Amino acid sequence: MITLKHISKRFDVGDNLVTAIDDISLQINKGEFVVVLGPSGSGKTTMLNVISALDNASDGKVIIDGKDISNGGRKNHFQFRRNTISLIFQTFNLFPALTALENVQFAADMRGLDNSEQIAREMLEAVGLGARVGHFPHELSGGEQQRVAIARALATGNPIILADEPTGELDFKTGVQILQLLMNQAQEGKTVVVVTHNREISRIADRVIELSNGNIVSDGPPESGKADISELQW
Ligand SMILES: Nc1ncnc2c1ncn2[C@@H]1O[C@H](COP(=O)(O)OP(=O)(O)OP(=O)(O)O)[C@@H](O)[C@H]1O
Ligand SMILES: [Mg+2]
Structure with a gap:
């Protein structure tokens, strides 16, 4: 589903050239539950931005579901991204003037789904926010906003889910529930990539890709074999 061929990404910052990604090649298959592990700044x-065509790589090829999206910029790939990839942002990116329900429903509407309100309610229920549907983002805690962002990504039904630190704002118990939801998505055949600096989370992955600089x-299965989600602790 996801192929990166010799991808590099450099940022020009004044006199400095920052190499954020340095010649990465990988392939992620349909239905895989992958954890990308690495410290801050790795x-x-x-x-994730390169995989989702939010940003162009400096070098290399990005092939998503058989389509080469290496060039053309974010505008050209808008439709493709909308129908293929759901990105859960590290900073949530909720619409401040829409309620939790409207934020989630919007994603399902954009995808052209008929029963968008029902889907949105079900997804918010699944992340434990059934009682918060009418709240605006500023009326929600950080962890609740994160869960709305997750519900929004799942409401699209898109085949690829990319989640950037999806448990960063969550207490342990809620975090595990969210990981279970994401694992279920992979079991249903979605391709799920979870990015985190929390090594514990990588224990339940099918595959762990570790980044440094x-x-x-x-790149392979978790070091001591795939753990059951009930064994996690942090
Ligand atoms: N738009 C940008 N302009 C300049 N440098 C950038 C930009 N985005 C990222 N970088 C740099 O690229 C490197 C990788 O950043 P990135 O955000 O991918 O790290 P990360 O692994 O997601 O870290 P974190 O765990 O803190 O979220 C960092 O050194 C960062 O400062
Ligand atoms: Mg990050």
């Missing part, structure tokens, strides 16, 4: 968000330093 290039995780940059990689924009390079892949390891």
Whole structure:
């Protein structure tokens, strides 16, 4: 579903050239539950932005579901992205003037789904926010906003889900519930990529891709085998 071929991403910052991603190649298959693990600044968000065509790579090829999206910029790929990829942003990016329900419903509407309100209610219920549907983002806690962002991504039904630190704002118990939801999506055949600096989360992945300084330093099943979600603790 996701192929990166020799992807590099450099940012020009004044006199400095920052290499956020340094010649990364990988392939992620349909139905895989992948955790991308790496410390702050290792290039995780940059990689998701390149995969989702929100940003162009400096070098290399990006092929998503058989389509080469390496060039053309974010505008040209808008429709493709909308129908293929759901991105859960590290900073949530909710619409401040829309309620939780409207934020989620909007995503389903954009996707052209008929029963968008019902889908939105079900997704908010699934992330534990059934009682908060009428709240605006500023009336929600950070963790609740994060869960709205997750519900919004799931409401699209898109085949690829990219989640940037989806448990960053959540307490342990809620975090595990969200991870279970994401794992279920992979079991239903979606391709799920979770980005995190929390090594514990990588224990439940099918596959762990570890980043350091924009390079892949390891790629394979979790070191001590795939753990059951009930074994997690942090
Ligand atoms: N738009 C930008 N302009 C300049 N430098 C950038 C830009 N975006 C990212 N960088 C730099 O690229 C590197 C990788 O950033 P990235 O956001 O991908 O890290 P990350 O692994 O997601 O970190 P975190 O865990 O803190 O979210 C960092 O050194 C960062 O400062
Ligand atoms: Mg990041």
